[in-house]
Amino acid sequence: MDNNVSKFMKKTKPKKNLFISILSKLLVCFILVMLCLILMKKNDKFNKFMNDNVFKDYISFAYLNNLYNKYFGKILPSYKTEDTEAVFSEKLEYKDSSIYHDGYKLSVTNKYLVPIIESGIVVYSGDMDNYGKVIIIEGIDGVDIWYGNLDNVSVKLYDYVTKGSYLGDTLDDSLYLVFEKNQEYLKIDEYLKD
Helix, strand or coil, X not given: XXXXXXXXXXXXXXXXXXXXXXXXXXXXXXXXXXXXXXXXXXXXXXXXHHHHHHHCCCXXXXXXXXXXXXXXXXXXXXXXXXXXXXXXXXXXXXXXXEEECCEEEEECCCXXXXXXXXXXXXXXXXXXXXXXXXXEEEECCCCEEEEECEEXXXXXXXXXXXXXXXXXXXXXXXXXXXXXXCCEECCHXXXXXX
């Protein structure tokens, strides 16, 4: 009987640890939110700071997610059964660029394997006029990067993606890019630096 009890205890212990881990992280988040709300109610300077910098300005959720994961770890642990080191880790390469609507059209090789330019969260996946299939990634630096004219996309909405990893293929020999921050479009040379 003791052997069966120890087997049962070994099976239930990881579930208990997972529950405690998730509960403690949620409790920390709740306490931080409550502290912010109390400070906003009691301190006019903090209230003005929060209104000016959080409620009126653009919030980069990719940056907040990256910060949270750095200090607290992921809310739900991901169990990997095998080593999944990056096989695809590339930089963006193109022949030339030209202005195209709000962004740029890059000349690339046919069916080019598109690397992700900056780590962030996928905030849009779908078709757009003049751009074809588009993926928009909100970067941890607050810049939204639109990747257009894609095929065989490897990411889903709300995935956290890392710089240099594989995004998808181009439909032909063109890749459309748009760099947007605070509803302003950036020039390609301001953002892509070698």
